[in-house]
Amino acid sequence: MTSSAFPELLPTTQRALLHRIATAQTEGRAPSLVGAVMRDGQLVWSGARTCVEGHAPDADTQYRIGSITKTFTAVVVLRLRDEGLLDLGDPLEKHLPGTGAGDVTIAQLLGHTAGLAAETPGAWWERTPGTERPELADVLGERPGPHPAGRVHHYSNPGYTLLGSLIEAVRGEPWAEVVRREVCLPLGMHRTSAQAEAPAAGGWAVHPWADVMLPEPSEDLGLMAPAGQLWSTAGDLCRFAAFLAEGDERVLSADSVREMRTPSAPPGAGDWDAGYGLGVQLARRDGRTLAGHTGSLPGFVATLWVSVEDGVAAVVLANATSGVAVGAVAADLVRITADAEPRIPEPWRPLPGIDQALLALTGPWYWGTYAYVLRVAAEGAVELSPLRGPGRGSRFRAEEDGTWTGLDGYHLGETLRVVRREDGSVSHLDLGSFVYVRQPYEAGDAVPGGVDEGGWRGL
Template identity: 70%
Template sequence: MDTFAEDLELLPATRRALRHRIAVAQRDGRAPSVVAAVARGGEVVWEGSRTSVEGHGPDGDVQYRIGSITKTFTAVLVMRLRDEGLLSLGDPVEKYLPGTGVGEVTVRQLLAHTAGLAAETPGEWWERTPAALRPELSAVLGERPLLHEPGTRFHYSNPGYTLLGSLVEAVRGTSWEQALRAEVLEPLGLDRTTAGPEAPHAGGWAVHPWADVMMPEPSEDLGLMASAGQLWSTTRDLARFATFLVRGDERVLSSESLREMRTSAAPTEGVAEPGYGFGLQLMDGSGRRLVGHGGSLPGFVAGLWLSEADDVAAVVLANCTSGLPATTVAVDLVTIVAAAEPRFPEPWRPFREADPVALDLCGPWYWGTSAQVVRLTSDGILELAPVGATGRTARFRAESDGSWTGLNGYYAGETLRAVRGADGRVSHLDLGSFVFTREPYDAQAPVPGGVDPRGWRGIG
């Protein structure tokens, strides 16, 4: 009997498609080398590389600089502090870092790039100059650190994540690097993710835009800016980290807190504006929701992207300053696997013991004349959806007082209550002041505005 057990090993045609995508990326991006990995089911199922050096190719153990993917690691450290009760996301940064001049900015806003801070530091290009030029936070922030009103818009900020790294140090009483090593890297077994390069590692190169020549890029220690982009890592370590970002690890961060990180926390300014959670970028690609982060520093580009629904993650690293779009290539690798070998859905299973109160809410309801249906899933979640039309859909979690709390969409955080009559039967549902009845405009229910006593009728 076929039990539809998930086979992690990829089909030959899928593996060839992945190799081809990397080959095209290396050629078109004119990268000295590119290395990639795909994870599925929590395991690395494919590794590939392409290089300009004959007979040599990097593998999943070769370090590259990962740039702003470092921000995701920093966000994990901050969320750990929140979960331990050492800070609140709504706290002003002034509480932990007095004298910065951005006191009203909150931890939450820094995580989501909504603090209004400048994108870069004042002075020379910080990624290509010594950290000694920025010895204090004042040198990172400058005389005019706020360009926008905090909380009003998404504006990507490297100084913002520098503040978060300093916040970690202030609360923990240790360096950002030491905290990261002890609290994240060691528990997750990411022993090839380091603040400085450790052999074997790639060298960073600048490739001339109009000629097939190149020169080495400097590799600077970022100092205070380390928490925004310092790390070196490998495709194997990052594939393992991508799995953690979905499944969680109680030694580091719970799956619930990681779900919070993967939820949009930044106001957008139209369809072209990327979504952002806490240390994670969000996008829609090829009909699927993708979460991850890109990174770049002189000499290197990086991309880590995953589709939770497809249980597929991809990592792409290259050693060129520009030219190879690592995020685009990583998303393409996810799409290749997800499209060619779609994930088997979990088998349908009935309840072992259904909640009779919840069952009483199942079936058709009406919001005015709009037909809706409530379903109870085997995980105890109520689902509300329109019948035969597009509209607001929502999922609700049961609470101890008998109410239900919205988990997504328009009704996220809203309370759903079943109101019962004197006979104990459910009269109607109350959802944020909306009344849902068993019949359209049921005269027996407290429909706002009342119901015409003559009832339904034709014209004339």
């Protein structure tokens, strides 16, 4: 089946998508599986397969999404930062004292670099009620940090418990209510909730060596809820994917969402196709960069991936504890759609207006003998990039004081400014002490170290 407010995908694309999820459900022996595709902010396809004749789920059927919940938790933390209520560099203890987690920072918790343990002590937290862990001490245990903080990426479920408790401390409200009001409702995600709401799939375990199954328990995770509690639908998660691609001023700006998608730690040895931002997993598949998250809880597996460059996202949900490689399936749905129906670019249009002084800055600039070119983008932004070949290119946002702030690449967060002579003419561009001039090593220019008086010469 398909669902689309925009033109539907081509029949050949739809069949390829259906074939992929059908193969995944059959080979993975999942009781049911739902897949959906978002393109340019809209749900354009969904499909389902099930072992129950005549009762196929759809894009409005809830499944438990496990650790995709962490991305929702991270969004709220970024909201608190953007409101000035905390800084990501703050020690957690500043806002939530007495946790026993040491001097770990909020940013380290978001990016799983706080050095905390992967799991809680005691019984398997995913299959036991949260009442067995009523205090943070029950979640962290006596040795919460097996690794030095800030040194290594080590995925930590208890770390997101701490972030959920941080949200409750700063907002003064339960984590689930804050997520619902500040994230789900503004994005129109009315079928995302902390507890299952019908229609919802039941969770199953499928025997690894026989085609039989048994139901899995579905527990309220208590303090661990911010790490994996939520239920959602393929339709709602496509809305969330659109937000992760473009931002939404009602929730988080595009800049803050881009920050979430930026790697926060180097990958592990030999693991150069995966990374982690701030509550967002990153992956390289088929030459594409994907952002989103995977999730699992007993009885359920889930994945959301979005390719920002293609404007395509995919969601795959299944109600089986294991067997279905939903991460690979979701990546395949993105690939199938983007390859079969590549994004059609918007028509070129001239800027509505441009400051002539800014226009005069465009064109070639030289850092030493490296040739760069400055281009003007929308809203007074600029891009400084190598004229040819690789180099340290970045985009810059215009500031009120006439400078620009780096948005990506080597110069992320650095300040670009125009330096003028006494007569008002432009001497050079200064970028974090890098000097860019109009001619390479021109005599009299403000080149650090000066220019040889003999000038350019041959052998």
